[in-house]
Amino acid sequence: MLDKVSLHCSSQHYMAFAHLLAVLFSLAVVRQSDAALTKRVACADGIHTATNEACCALFPVMDDIQANLFDGGECGEDVHESLRLTFHDAIGFSFTEGGGGADGSIIIFSDIETNFHANIGIDEIVEEQKPFIARHNITPGDFIQFAGAVGVSNCPGAPQLEFLLGRPPATAPSPDLLVPEPFDTVTSIIARFADAGFNSSEIIALLSSHTVAAADHVDPTIPGTPFDSTPFTFDTQIFVEVQLRGTLFPGTGGNQGEVESPLEGELRLQSDSSLARDSRTNCDWQSFVGEQVKMQTQFKAAMSKLAVLGQDVSQMVDCSEVIPVPPPPVTLEAFLPAGLDMNDIEQACATAAFPILTAQPGPVTSVAPVPPS
Numbered sequence: 001m002l003d004k005v006s007l008h009c010s011s012q013h014y015m016a017f018a019h020l021l022a023v024l025f026s027l028a029v030v031r032q033s034d035a036a037l038t039k040r041v042a043c044a045d046g047i048h049t050a051t052n053e054a055c056c057a058l059f060p061v062m063d064d065i066q067a068n069l070f071d072g073g074e075c076g077e078d079v080h081e082s083l084r085l086t087f088h089d090a091i092g093f094s095f096t097e098g099g100g101g102a103d104g105s106i107i108i109f110s111d112i113e114t115n116f117h118a119n120i121g122i123d124e125i126v127e128e129q130k131p132f133i134a135r136h137n138i139t140p141g142d143f144i145q146f147a148g149a150v151g152v153s154n155c156p157g158a159p160q161l162e163f164l165l166g167r168p169p170a171t172a173p174s175p176d177l178l179v180p181e182p183f184d185t186v187t188s189i190i191a192r193f194a195d196a197g198f199n200s201s202e203i204i205a206l207l208s209s210h211t212v213a214a215a216d217h218v219d220p221t222i223p224g225t226p227f228d229s230t231p232f233t234f235d236t237q238i239f240v241e242v243q244l245r246g247t248l249f250p251g252t253g254g255n256q257g258e259v260e261s262p263l264e265g266e267l268r269l270q271s272d273s274s275l276a277r278d279s280r281t282n283c284d285w286q287s288f289v290g291e292q293v294k295m296q297t298q299f300k301a302a303m304s305k306l307a308v309l310g311q312d313v314s315q316m317v318d319c320s321e322v323i324p325v326p327p328p329p330v331t332l333e334a335f336l337p338a339g340l341d342m343n344d345i346e347q348a349c350a351t352a353a354f355p356i357l358t359a360q361p362g363p364v365t366s367v368a369p370v371p372p373s
């Protein structure tokens with residue numbers, strides 16, 4: 001065909017045609033290398049495929065934790081605790097104090113780390129996770145981050161988190177005092193995160209996690225008390241509800257790290273309250289209200305950093321494709337809890353007004369606790 005064209009066309013047309021061929025050829029080369037990159041291998045289970053064979057080992061782990069740790073794929077207490085554990089293992093990293101970060105030290109050296117004051121209650125999920133690690137060929141550091149990412153995928157509205165495989169077992173426990181406490185000042189929280197490589201915007205992005213969270217140990221008389229009214233949905237309500245004016249409900253208060261909350265049955269951490277109001281972080285806090293996609297994007301990015309703190313990423317395999325795509329949230333709109341209005345918002349950001357929200361219908365209600373699992 002080329003011959004025919006060259007015979008019948010002027011040289012100018014031929015040059016144009018040759019150029020087109022060259023473009024087509026280079027496109028074909030690009031496409032071919034793309035195909036090589038995304039070539040999938042069949043896993044030995046005969047069911048799954050993966051871009052990297054090493055990721056195949058994660059499917060049985062996922063099936064096991066979904067069925068036997070997360071009660072068939074819920075976004076319940078064990079998911080919440082597993083997400084908290086990703087943080088408490090990883091934040092054991094400091095440019096100045098040492099610590100191996102997301103290395104599984106909180107499980108390998110659980111005798112030491114679960115006794116740290118900031119890790120109160122973490123022993124529960126540590127002991128629950130241990131048998132899963134024992135029956136699969138996976139390091140504790142990988143398991144903690146994998147369980148967190150799979151667990152979060154059960155929460156409607158969550159982003160699909162990244163997961164990189166290949167954390168070697170920790171060789172030493174984390175130093176104490178690296179995990180922030182709810183009674184810490186904003187200055188000390190910002191300093192602690194900076195010493196692990198996170199800026200103030202990333203702190204707030206990470207605190208999206210408190211949208212699927214409850215406290216058992218801050219106020220031990222009311223275990224399972226959630227931080228927002230929708231603890232099973234990864235929505236932006238945490239950023240709305242922490243900004244509401246607080247009330248001291250009977251039987252609450254007086255605990256270290258706890259401040260007045262807006263609704264009966266909801267618990268507000270002093271740290272969340274302060275970060276929502278401090279001039280260094282309040283506009284970041286408010287910026288997530290009703291901004292589901294922004295929250296997902298920034299939480300995902302910050303979690304990707306957290307999950308590999310202290311690790312050599314060049315030695316790890318990207319197995320993110322194994323993490324399920326989370327279901328979308330039932331309601332995308334941020335709202336005010338029933339019976340409240342915009343006067344209940346304690347405006348803190350000086351440069352932008354809080355988004356106008358509508359209250360859920362009906363009278364003021366209380367928030368139900370997260371059942372223990």
Ligand code: HEM
Nearest residue numbers: 080083084087180181182206209213214215216217218271
């Ligand atoms: C300033 C930083 C932070 C402080 C002071 C803090 C403090 C706390 C406290 C006191 C609790 C309640 C524990 C209990 O009594 O059972 C809690 C729960 C939780 N935290 Fe944080 N946290 C911080 C950051 C984070 C981050 C970065 C994540 C994850 C990325 C996270 C995830 C969670 C989750 C999911 C829970 C709920 C656990 C459950 O429901 O069982 N937190 N946090």
Ligand SMILES: *[C@@H]1O[C@H](CO)[C@@H](O)[C@H](O)[C@H]1NC(C)=O
Nearest residue numbers: 198199200201202203284301
């Ligand atoms: C914090 O770091 C993120 C990620 O590197 C960056 O996009 C953001 O602009 C930074 N924010 C501040 C306040 O420095």
